[in-house]
Amino acid sequence: MADFLVIAAHPDDAEIGMGGTIAALARQDHRVTILDLTDGEPTPMGTPERRRQESEAAARVLGIARRVTLPFPNRYLADTVENRMAVAEVIREVRPAILFIPYWVDAHPDHLAAERLAEAARFYGKLTKTEMRGEPYYAPRILHFFCTHYRLHADLAFVLDITDQIDRKIDAIACYRSQFNLERGNLGLLDGIRATNQYWGSRIRRPYGEPFASKEAVGLRGLRDLL
Template identity: 50%
Template sequence: MLDVLVIAPHPDDAELGMGGAILKMLADGWKVGVLDLTSGEPTPHGTPELRKQETAAATEILGLTWRENLGLPNRSLEPTLENRAKLAGVIRQQRPRWLFAPYWVDAHPDHTAATKLVDDARFWAKLSKTDQPGQIELQGERHHPERIYNYYCVHLKQAATPAFILDISDHWEQKLASIRAYESQFITGRPTEPPTFLDQLRDEAAYWGKTIGVKYGEPFHCREPIGMSGFGALI
């Protein structure tokens, strides 16, 4: 059973969008899992075997509680009934309190499909009587995560307006190390003159940190109201 399940369209999206948050939650003793929906391949410099090795290395750097891949097709991810049932089954199995999904506005069709799939599977995971004739049977006991939060890992040039920003200053270097593990994606074949891709990631994190008066930050959104029990955790 997980406290948090991060759902990523491809291996590396969780690290890019919320690697700092994952590290912060793990440091606080939370059980955090990542479910990659696809292999992420083909890519210009990657292979399925290499991507698995890089994912394993990034997983070890983060120290994740659990990580699996749902095995859905890369580049043609769709929120079908079959895929919804598969994801709902994982949610029932892991029983997380919170889900994290990509931000819902993006140029990458896999990312927008993933967010739709998470929304639909969260609803299906709470259904009862799925063993009736004409129903798609779901494995496991019904479960309904309390919230879906959205992380930013977008392929669209836009000025984001997040609901909140998390201070990840203490975890930036480890987040960066987990991203560097995907050498085929972010180092091989990339321009070496600054600003490199990794330089840009650092600058983005510094920008979000500056907005809340810290060194590095990660932005998040949520379609539902965010509740507070007090002001003690506010910066």
């Protein structure tokens, strides 16, 4: 059993980018924590209370035990020293084997800030002689998930087979009824996400997949898990 930490700018980013992977890890009895850097508000049909209920419901669907929301401002998220330290404290507490953070190319400034902020916080995590809470810890690996507003076809490290988890993933995203609903006319986004995962699945000859990127080479212990 291992600990994993997923850092995202907004509630629903983690689900859209890697909800299938999160559900798979939870099913294997790993401990997954999602850290949302903002509560996602304001949005046209949301309230902080409604968003909190939705993100808690999504966490239950994915089967994870813990979801943390930091009070950074939605739409104006910034990579500051104070914000890095707050995120580093969560990293020092969770001590993840893998830190999952957004991809580094995006149109949404919050997503870009989240990537920079999380990368810096990973480094801050190992600092000694600091007022940050917790014991020093350096997450050994960062992987980047895709919730980007660009229609990218980026260089990938790998695609994970999420065939057994695709329905759970879509159910988790559907919990965000204030964001995806008939009135906003955007329920088709759920089909679009499913289709995108189907496309990535087709690249590994499986029904559904989720892509991940890495700045470093990904090492394998052996070839057994290659599809």
